Amino acid sequence: MKDTVFIQGLELSTIIGVYDFERNEKQRVIVDIEIATDLSKASETDNIDDTVDYGHIAETLSQVASNSRFQLLEALGKEMLDTLFSYYPLKTVSLTINKPDIISNAKGVGVIMRRSKADSDKEGQA
Numbered sequence: 001m002k003d004t005v006f007i008q009g010l011e012l013s014t015i016i017g018v019y020d021f022e023r024n025e026k027q028r029v030i031v032d033i034e035i036a037t038d039l040s041k042a043s044e045t046d047n048i049d050d051t052v053d054y055g056h057i058a059e060t061l062s063q064v065a066s067n068s069r070f071q072l073l074e075a076l077g078k079e080m081l082d083t084l085f086s087y088y089p090l091k092t093v094s095l096t097i098n099k100p101d102i103i104s105n106a107k108g109v110g111v112i113m114r115r116s117k118a119d120s121d122k123e124g125q126a
């Protein structure tokens with residue numbers, strides 16, 4: 001796919017973490033996402049129905065974060081990706097989840113996960 005729809009710096013709140021001190025209160029995670037797509041049609045029609053609506057994507061990610069309580073960012077990332085692939089006709093997504101408040105002398109720590117629809121289907125069957 002030659003084009004990308006992206007969201008940068010989406011601030012979400014979720015229960016996330018391995019340690020006891022992380023299990024009671026939601027903490028901040030910052031999500032960046034890149035969705036590979038073809039924007040040719042929307043660029044001709046100027047119609048939101050012909051593209052990936054980043055507003056809907058942001059809302060879906062926000063709902064996943066607020067309803068989940070994973071230990072690992074990897075598990076939160078998988079849930080986000082599986083949800084996006086099940087709701088929207090996406091092919092390839094790159095997702096970054098950054099925990100900015102956990103290591104005081106680092107700007108952030110986290111994971112970057114790149115998945116295609118086929119990967120997500122395969123993982124679901126395994």
Ligand SMILES: Nc1nc2c(c(=O)[nH]1)N=C([C@H](O)[C@@H](O)CO)CN2
Nearest residue numbers: 016017018019071072073074099102
């Ligand atoms: N690869 C990962 N490493 C770590 C994670 C994680 O989610 N993925 N989480 C933690 C703790 O919860 C951390 O945030 C607290 O120090 C440690 N390493």
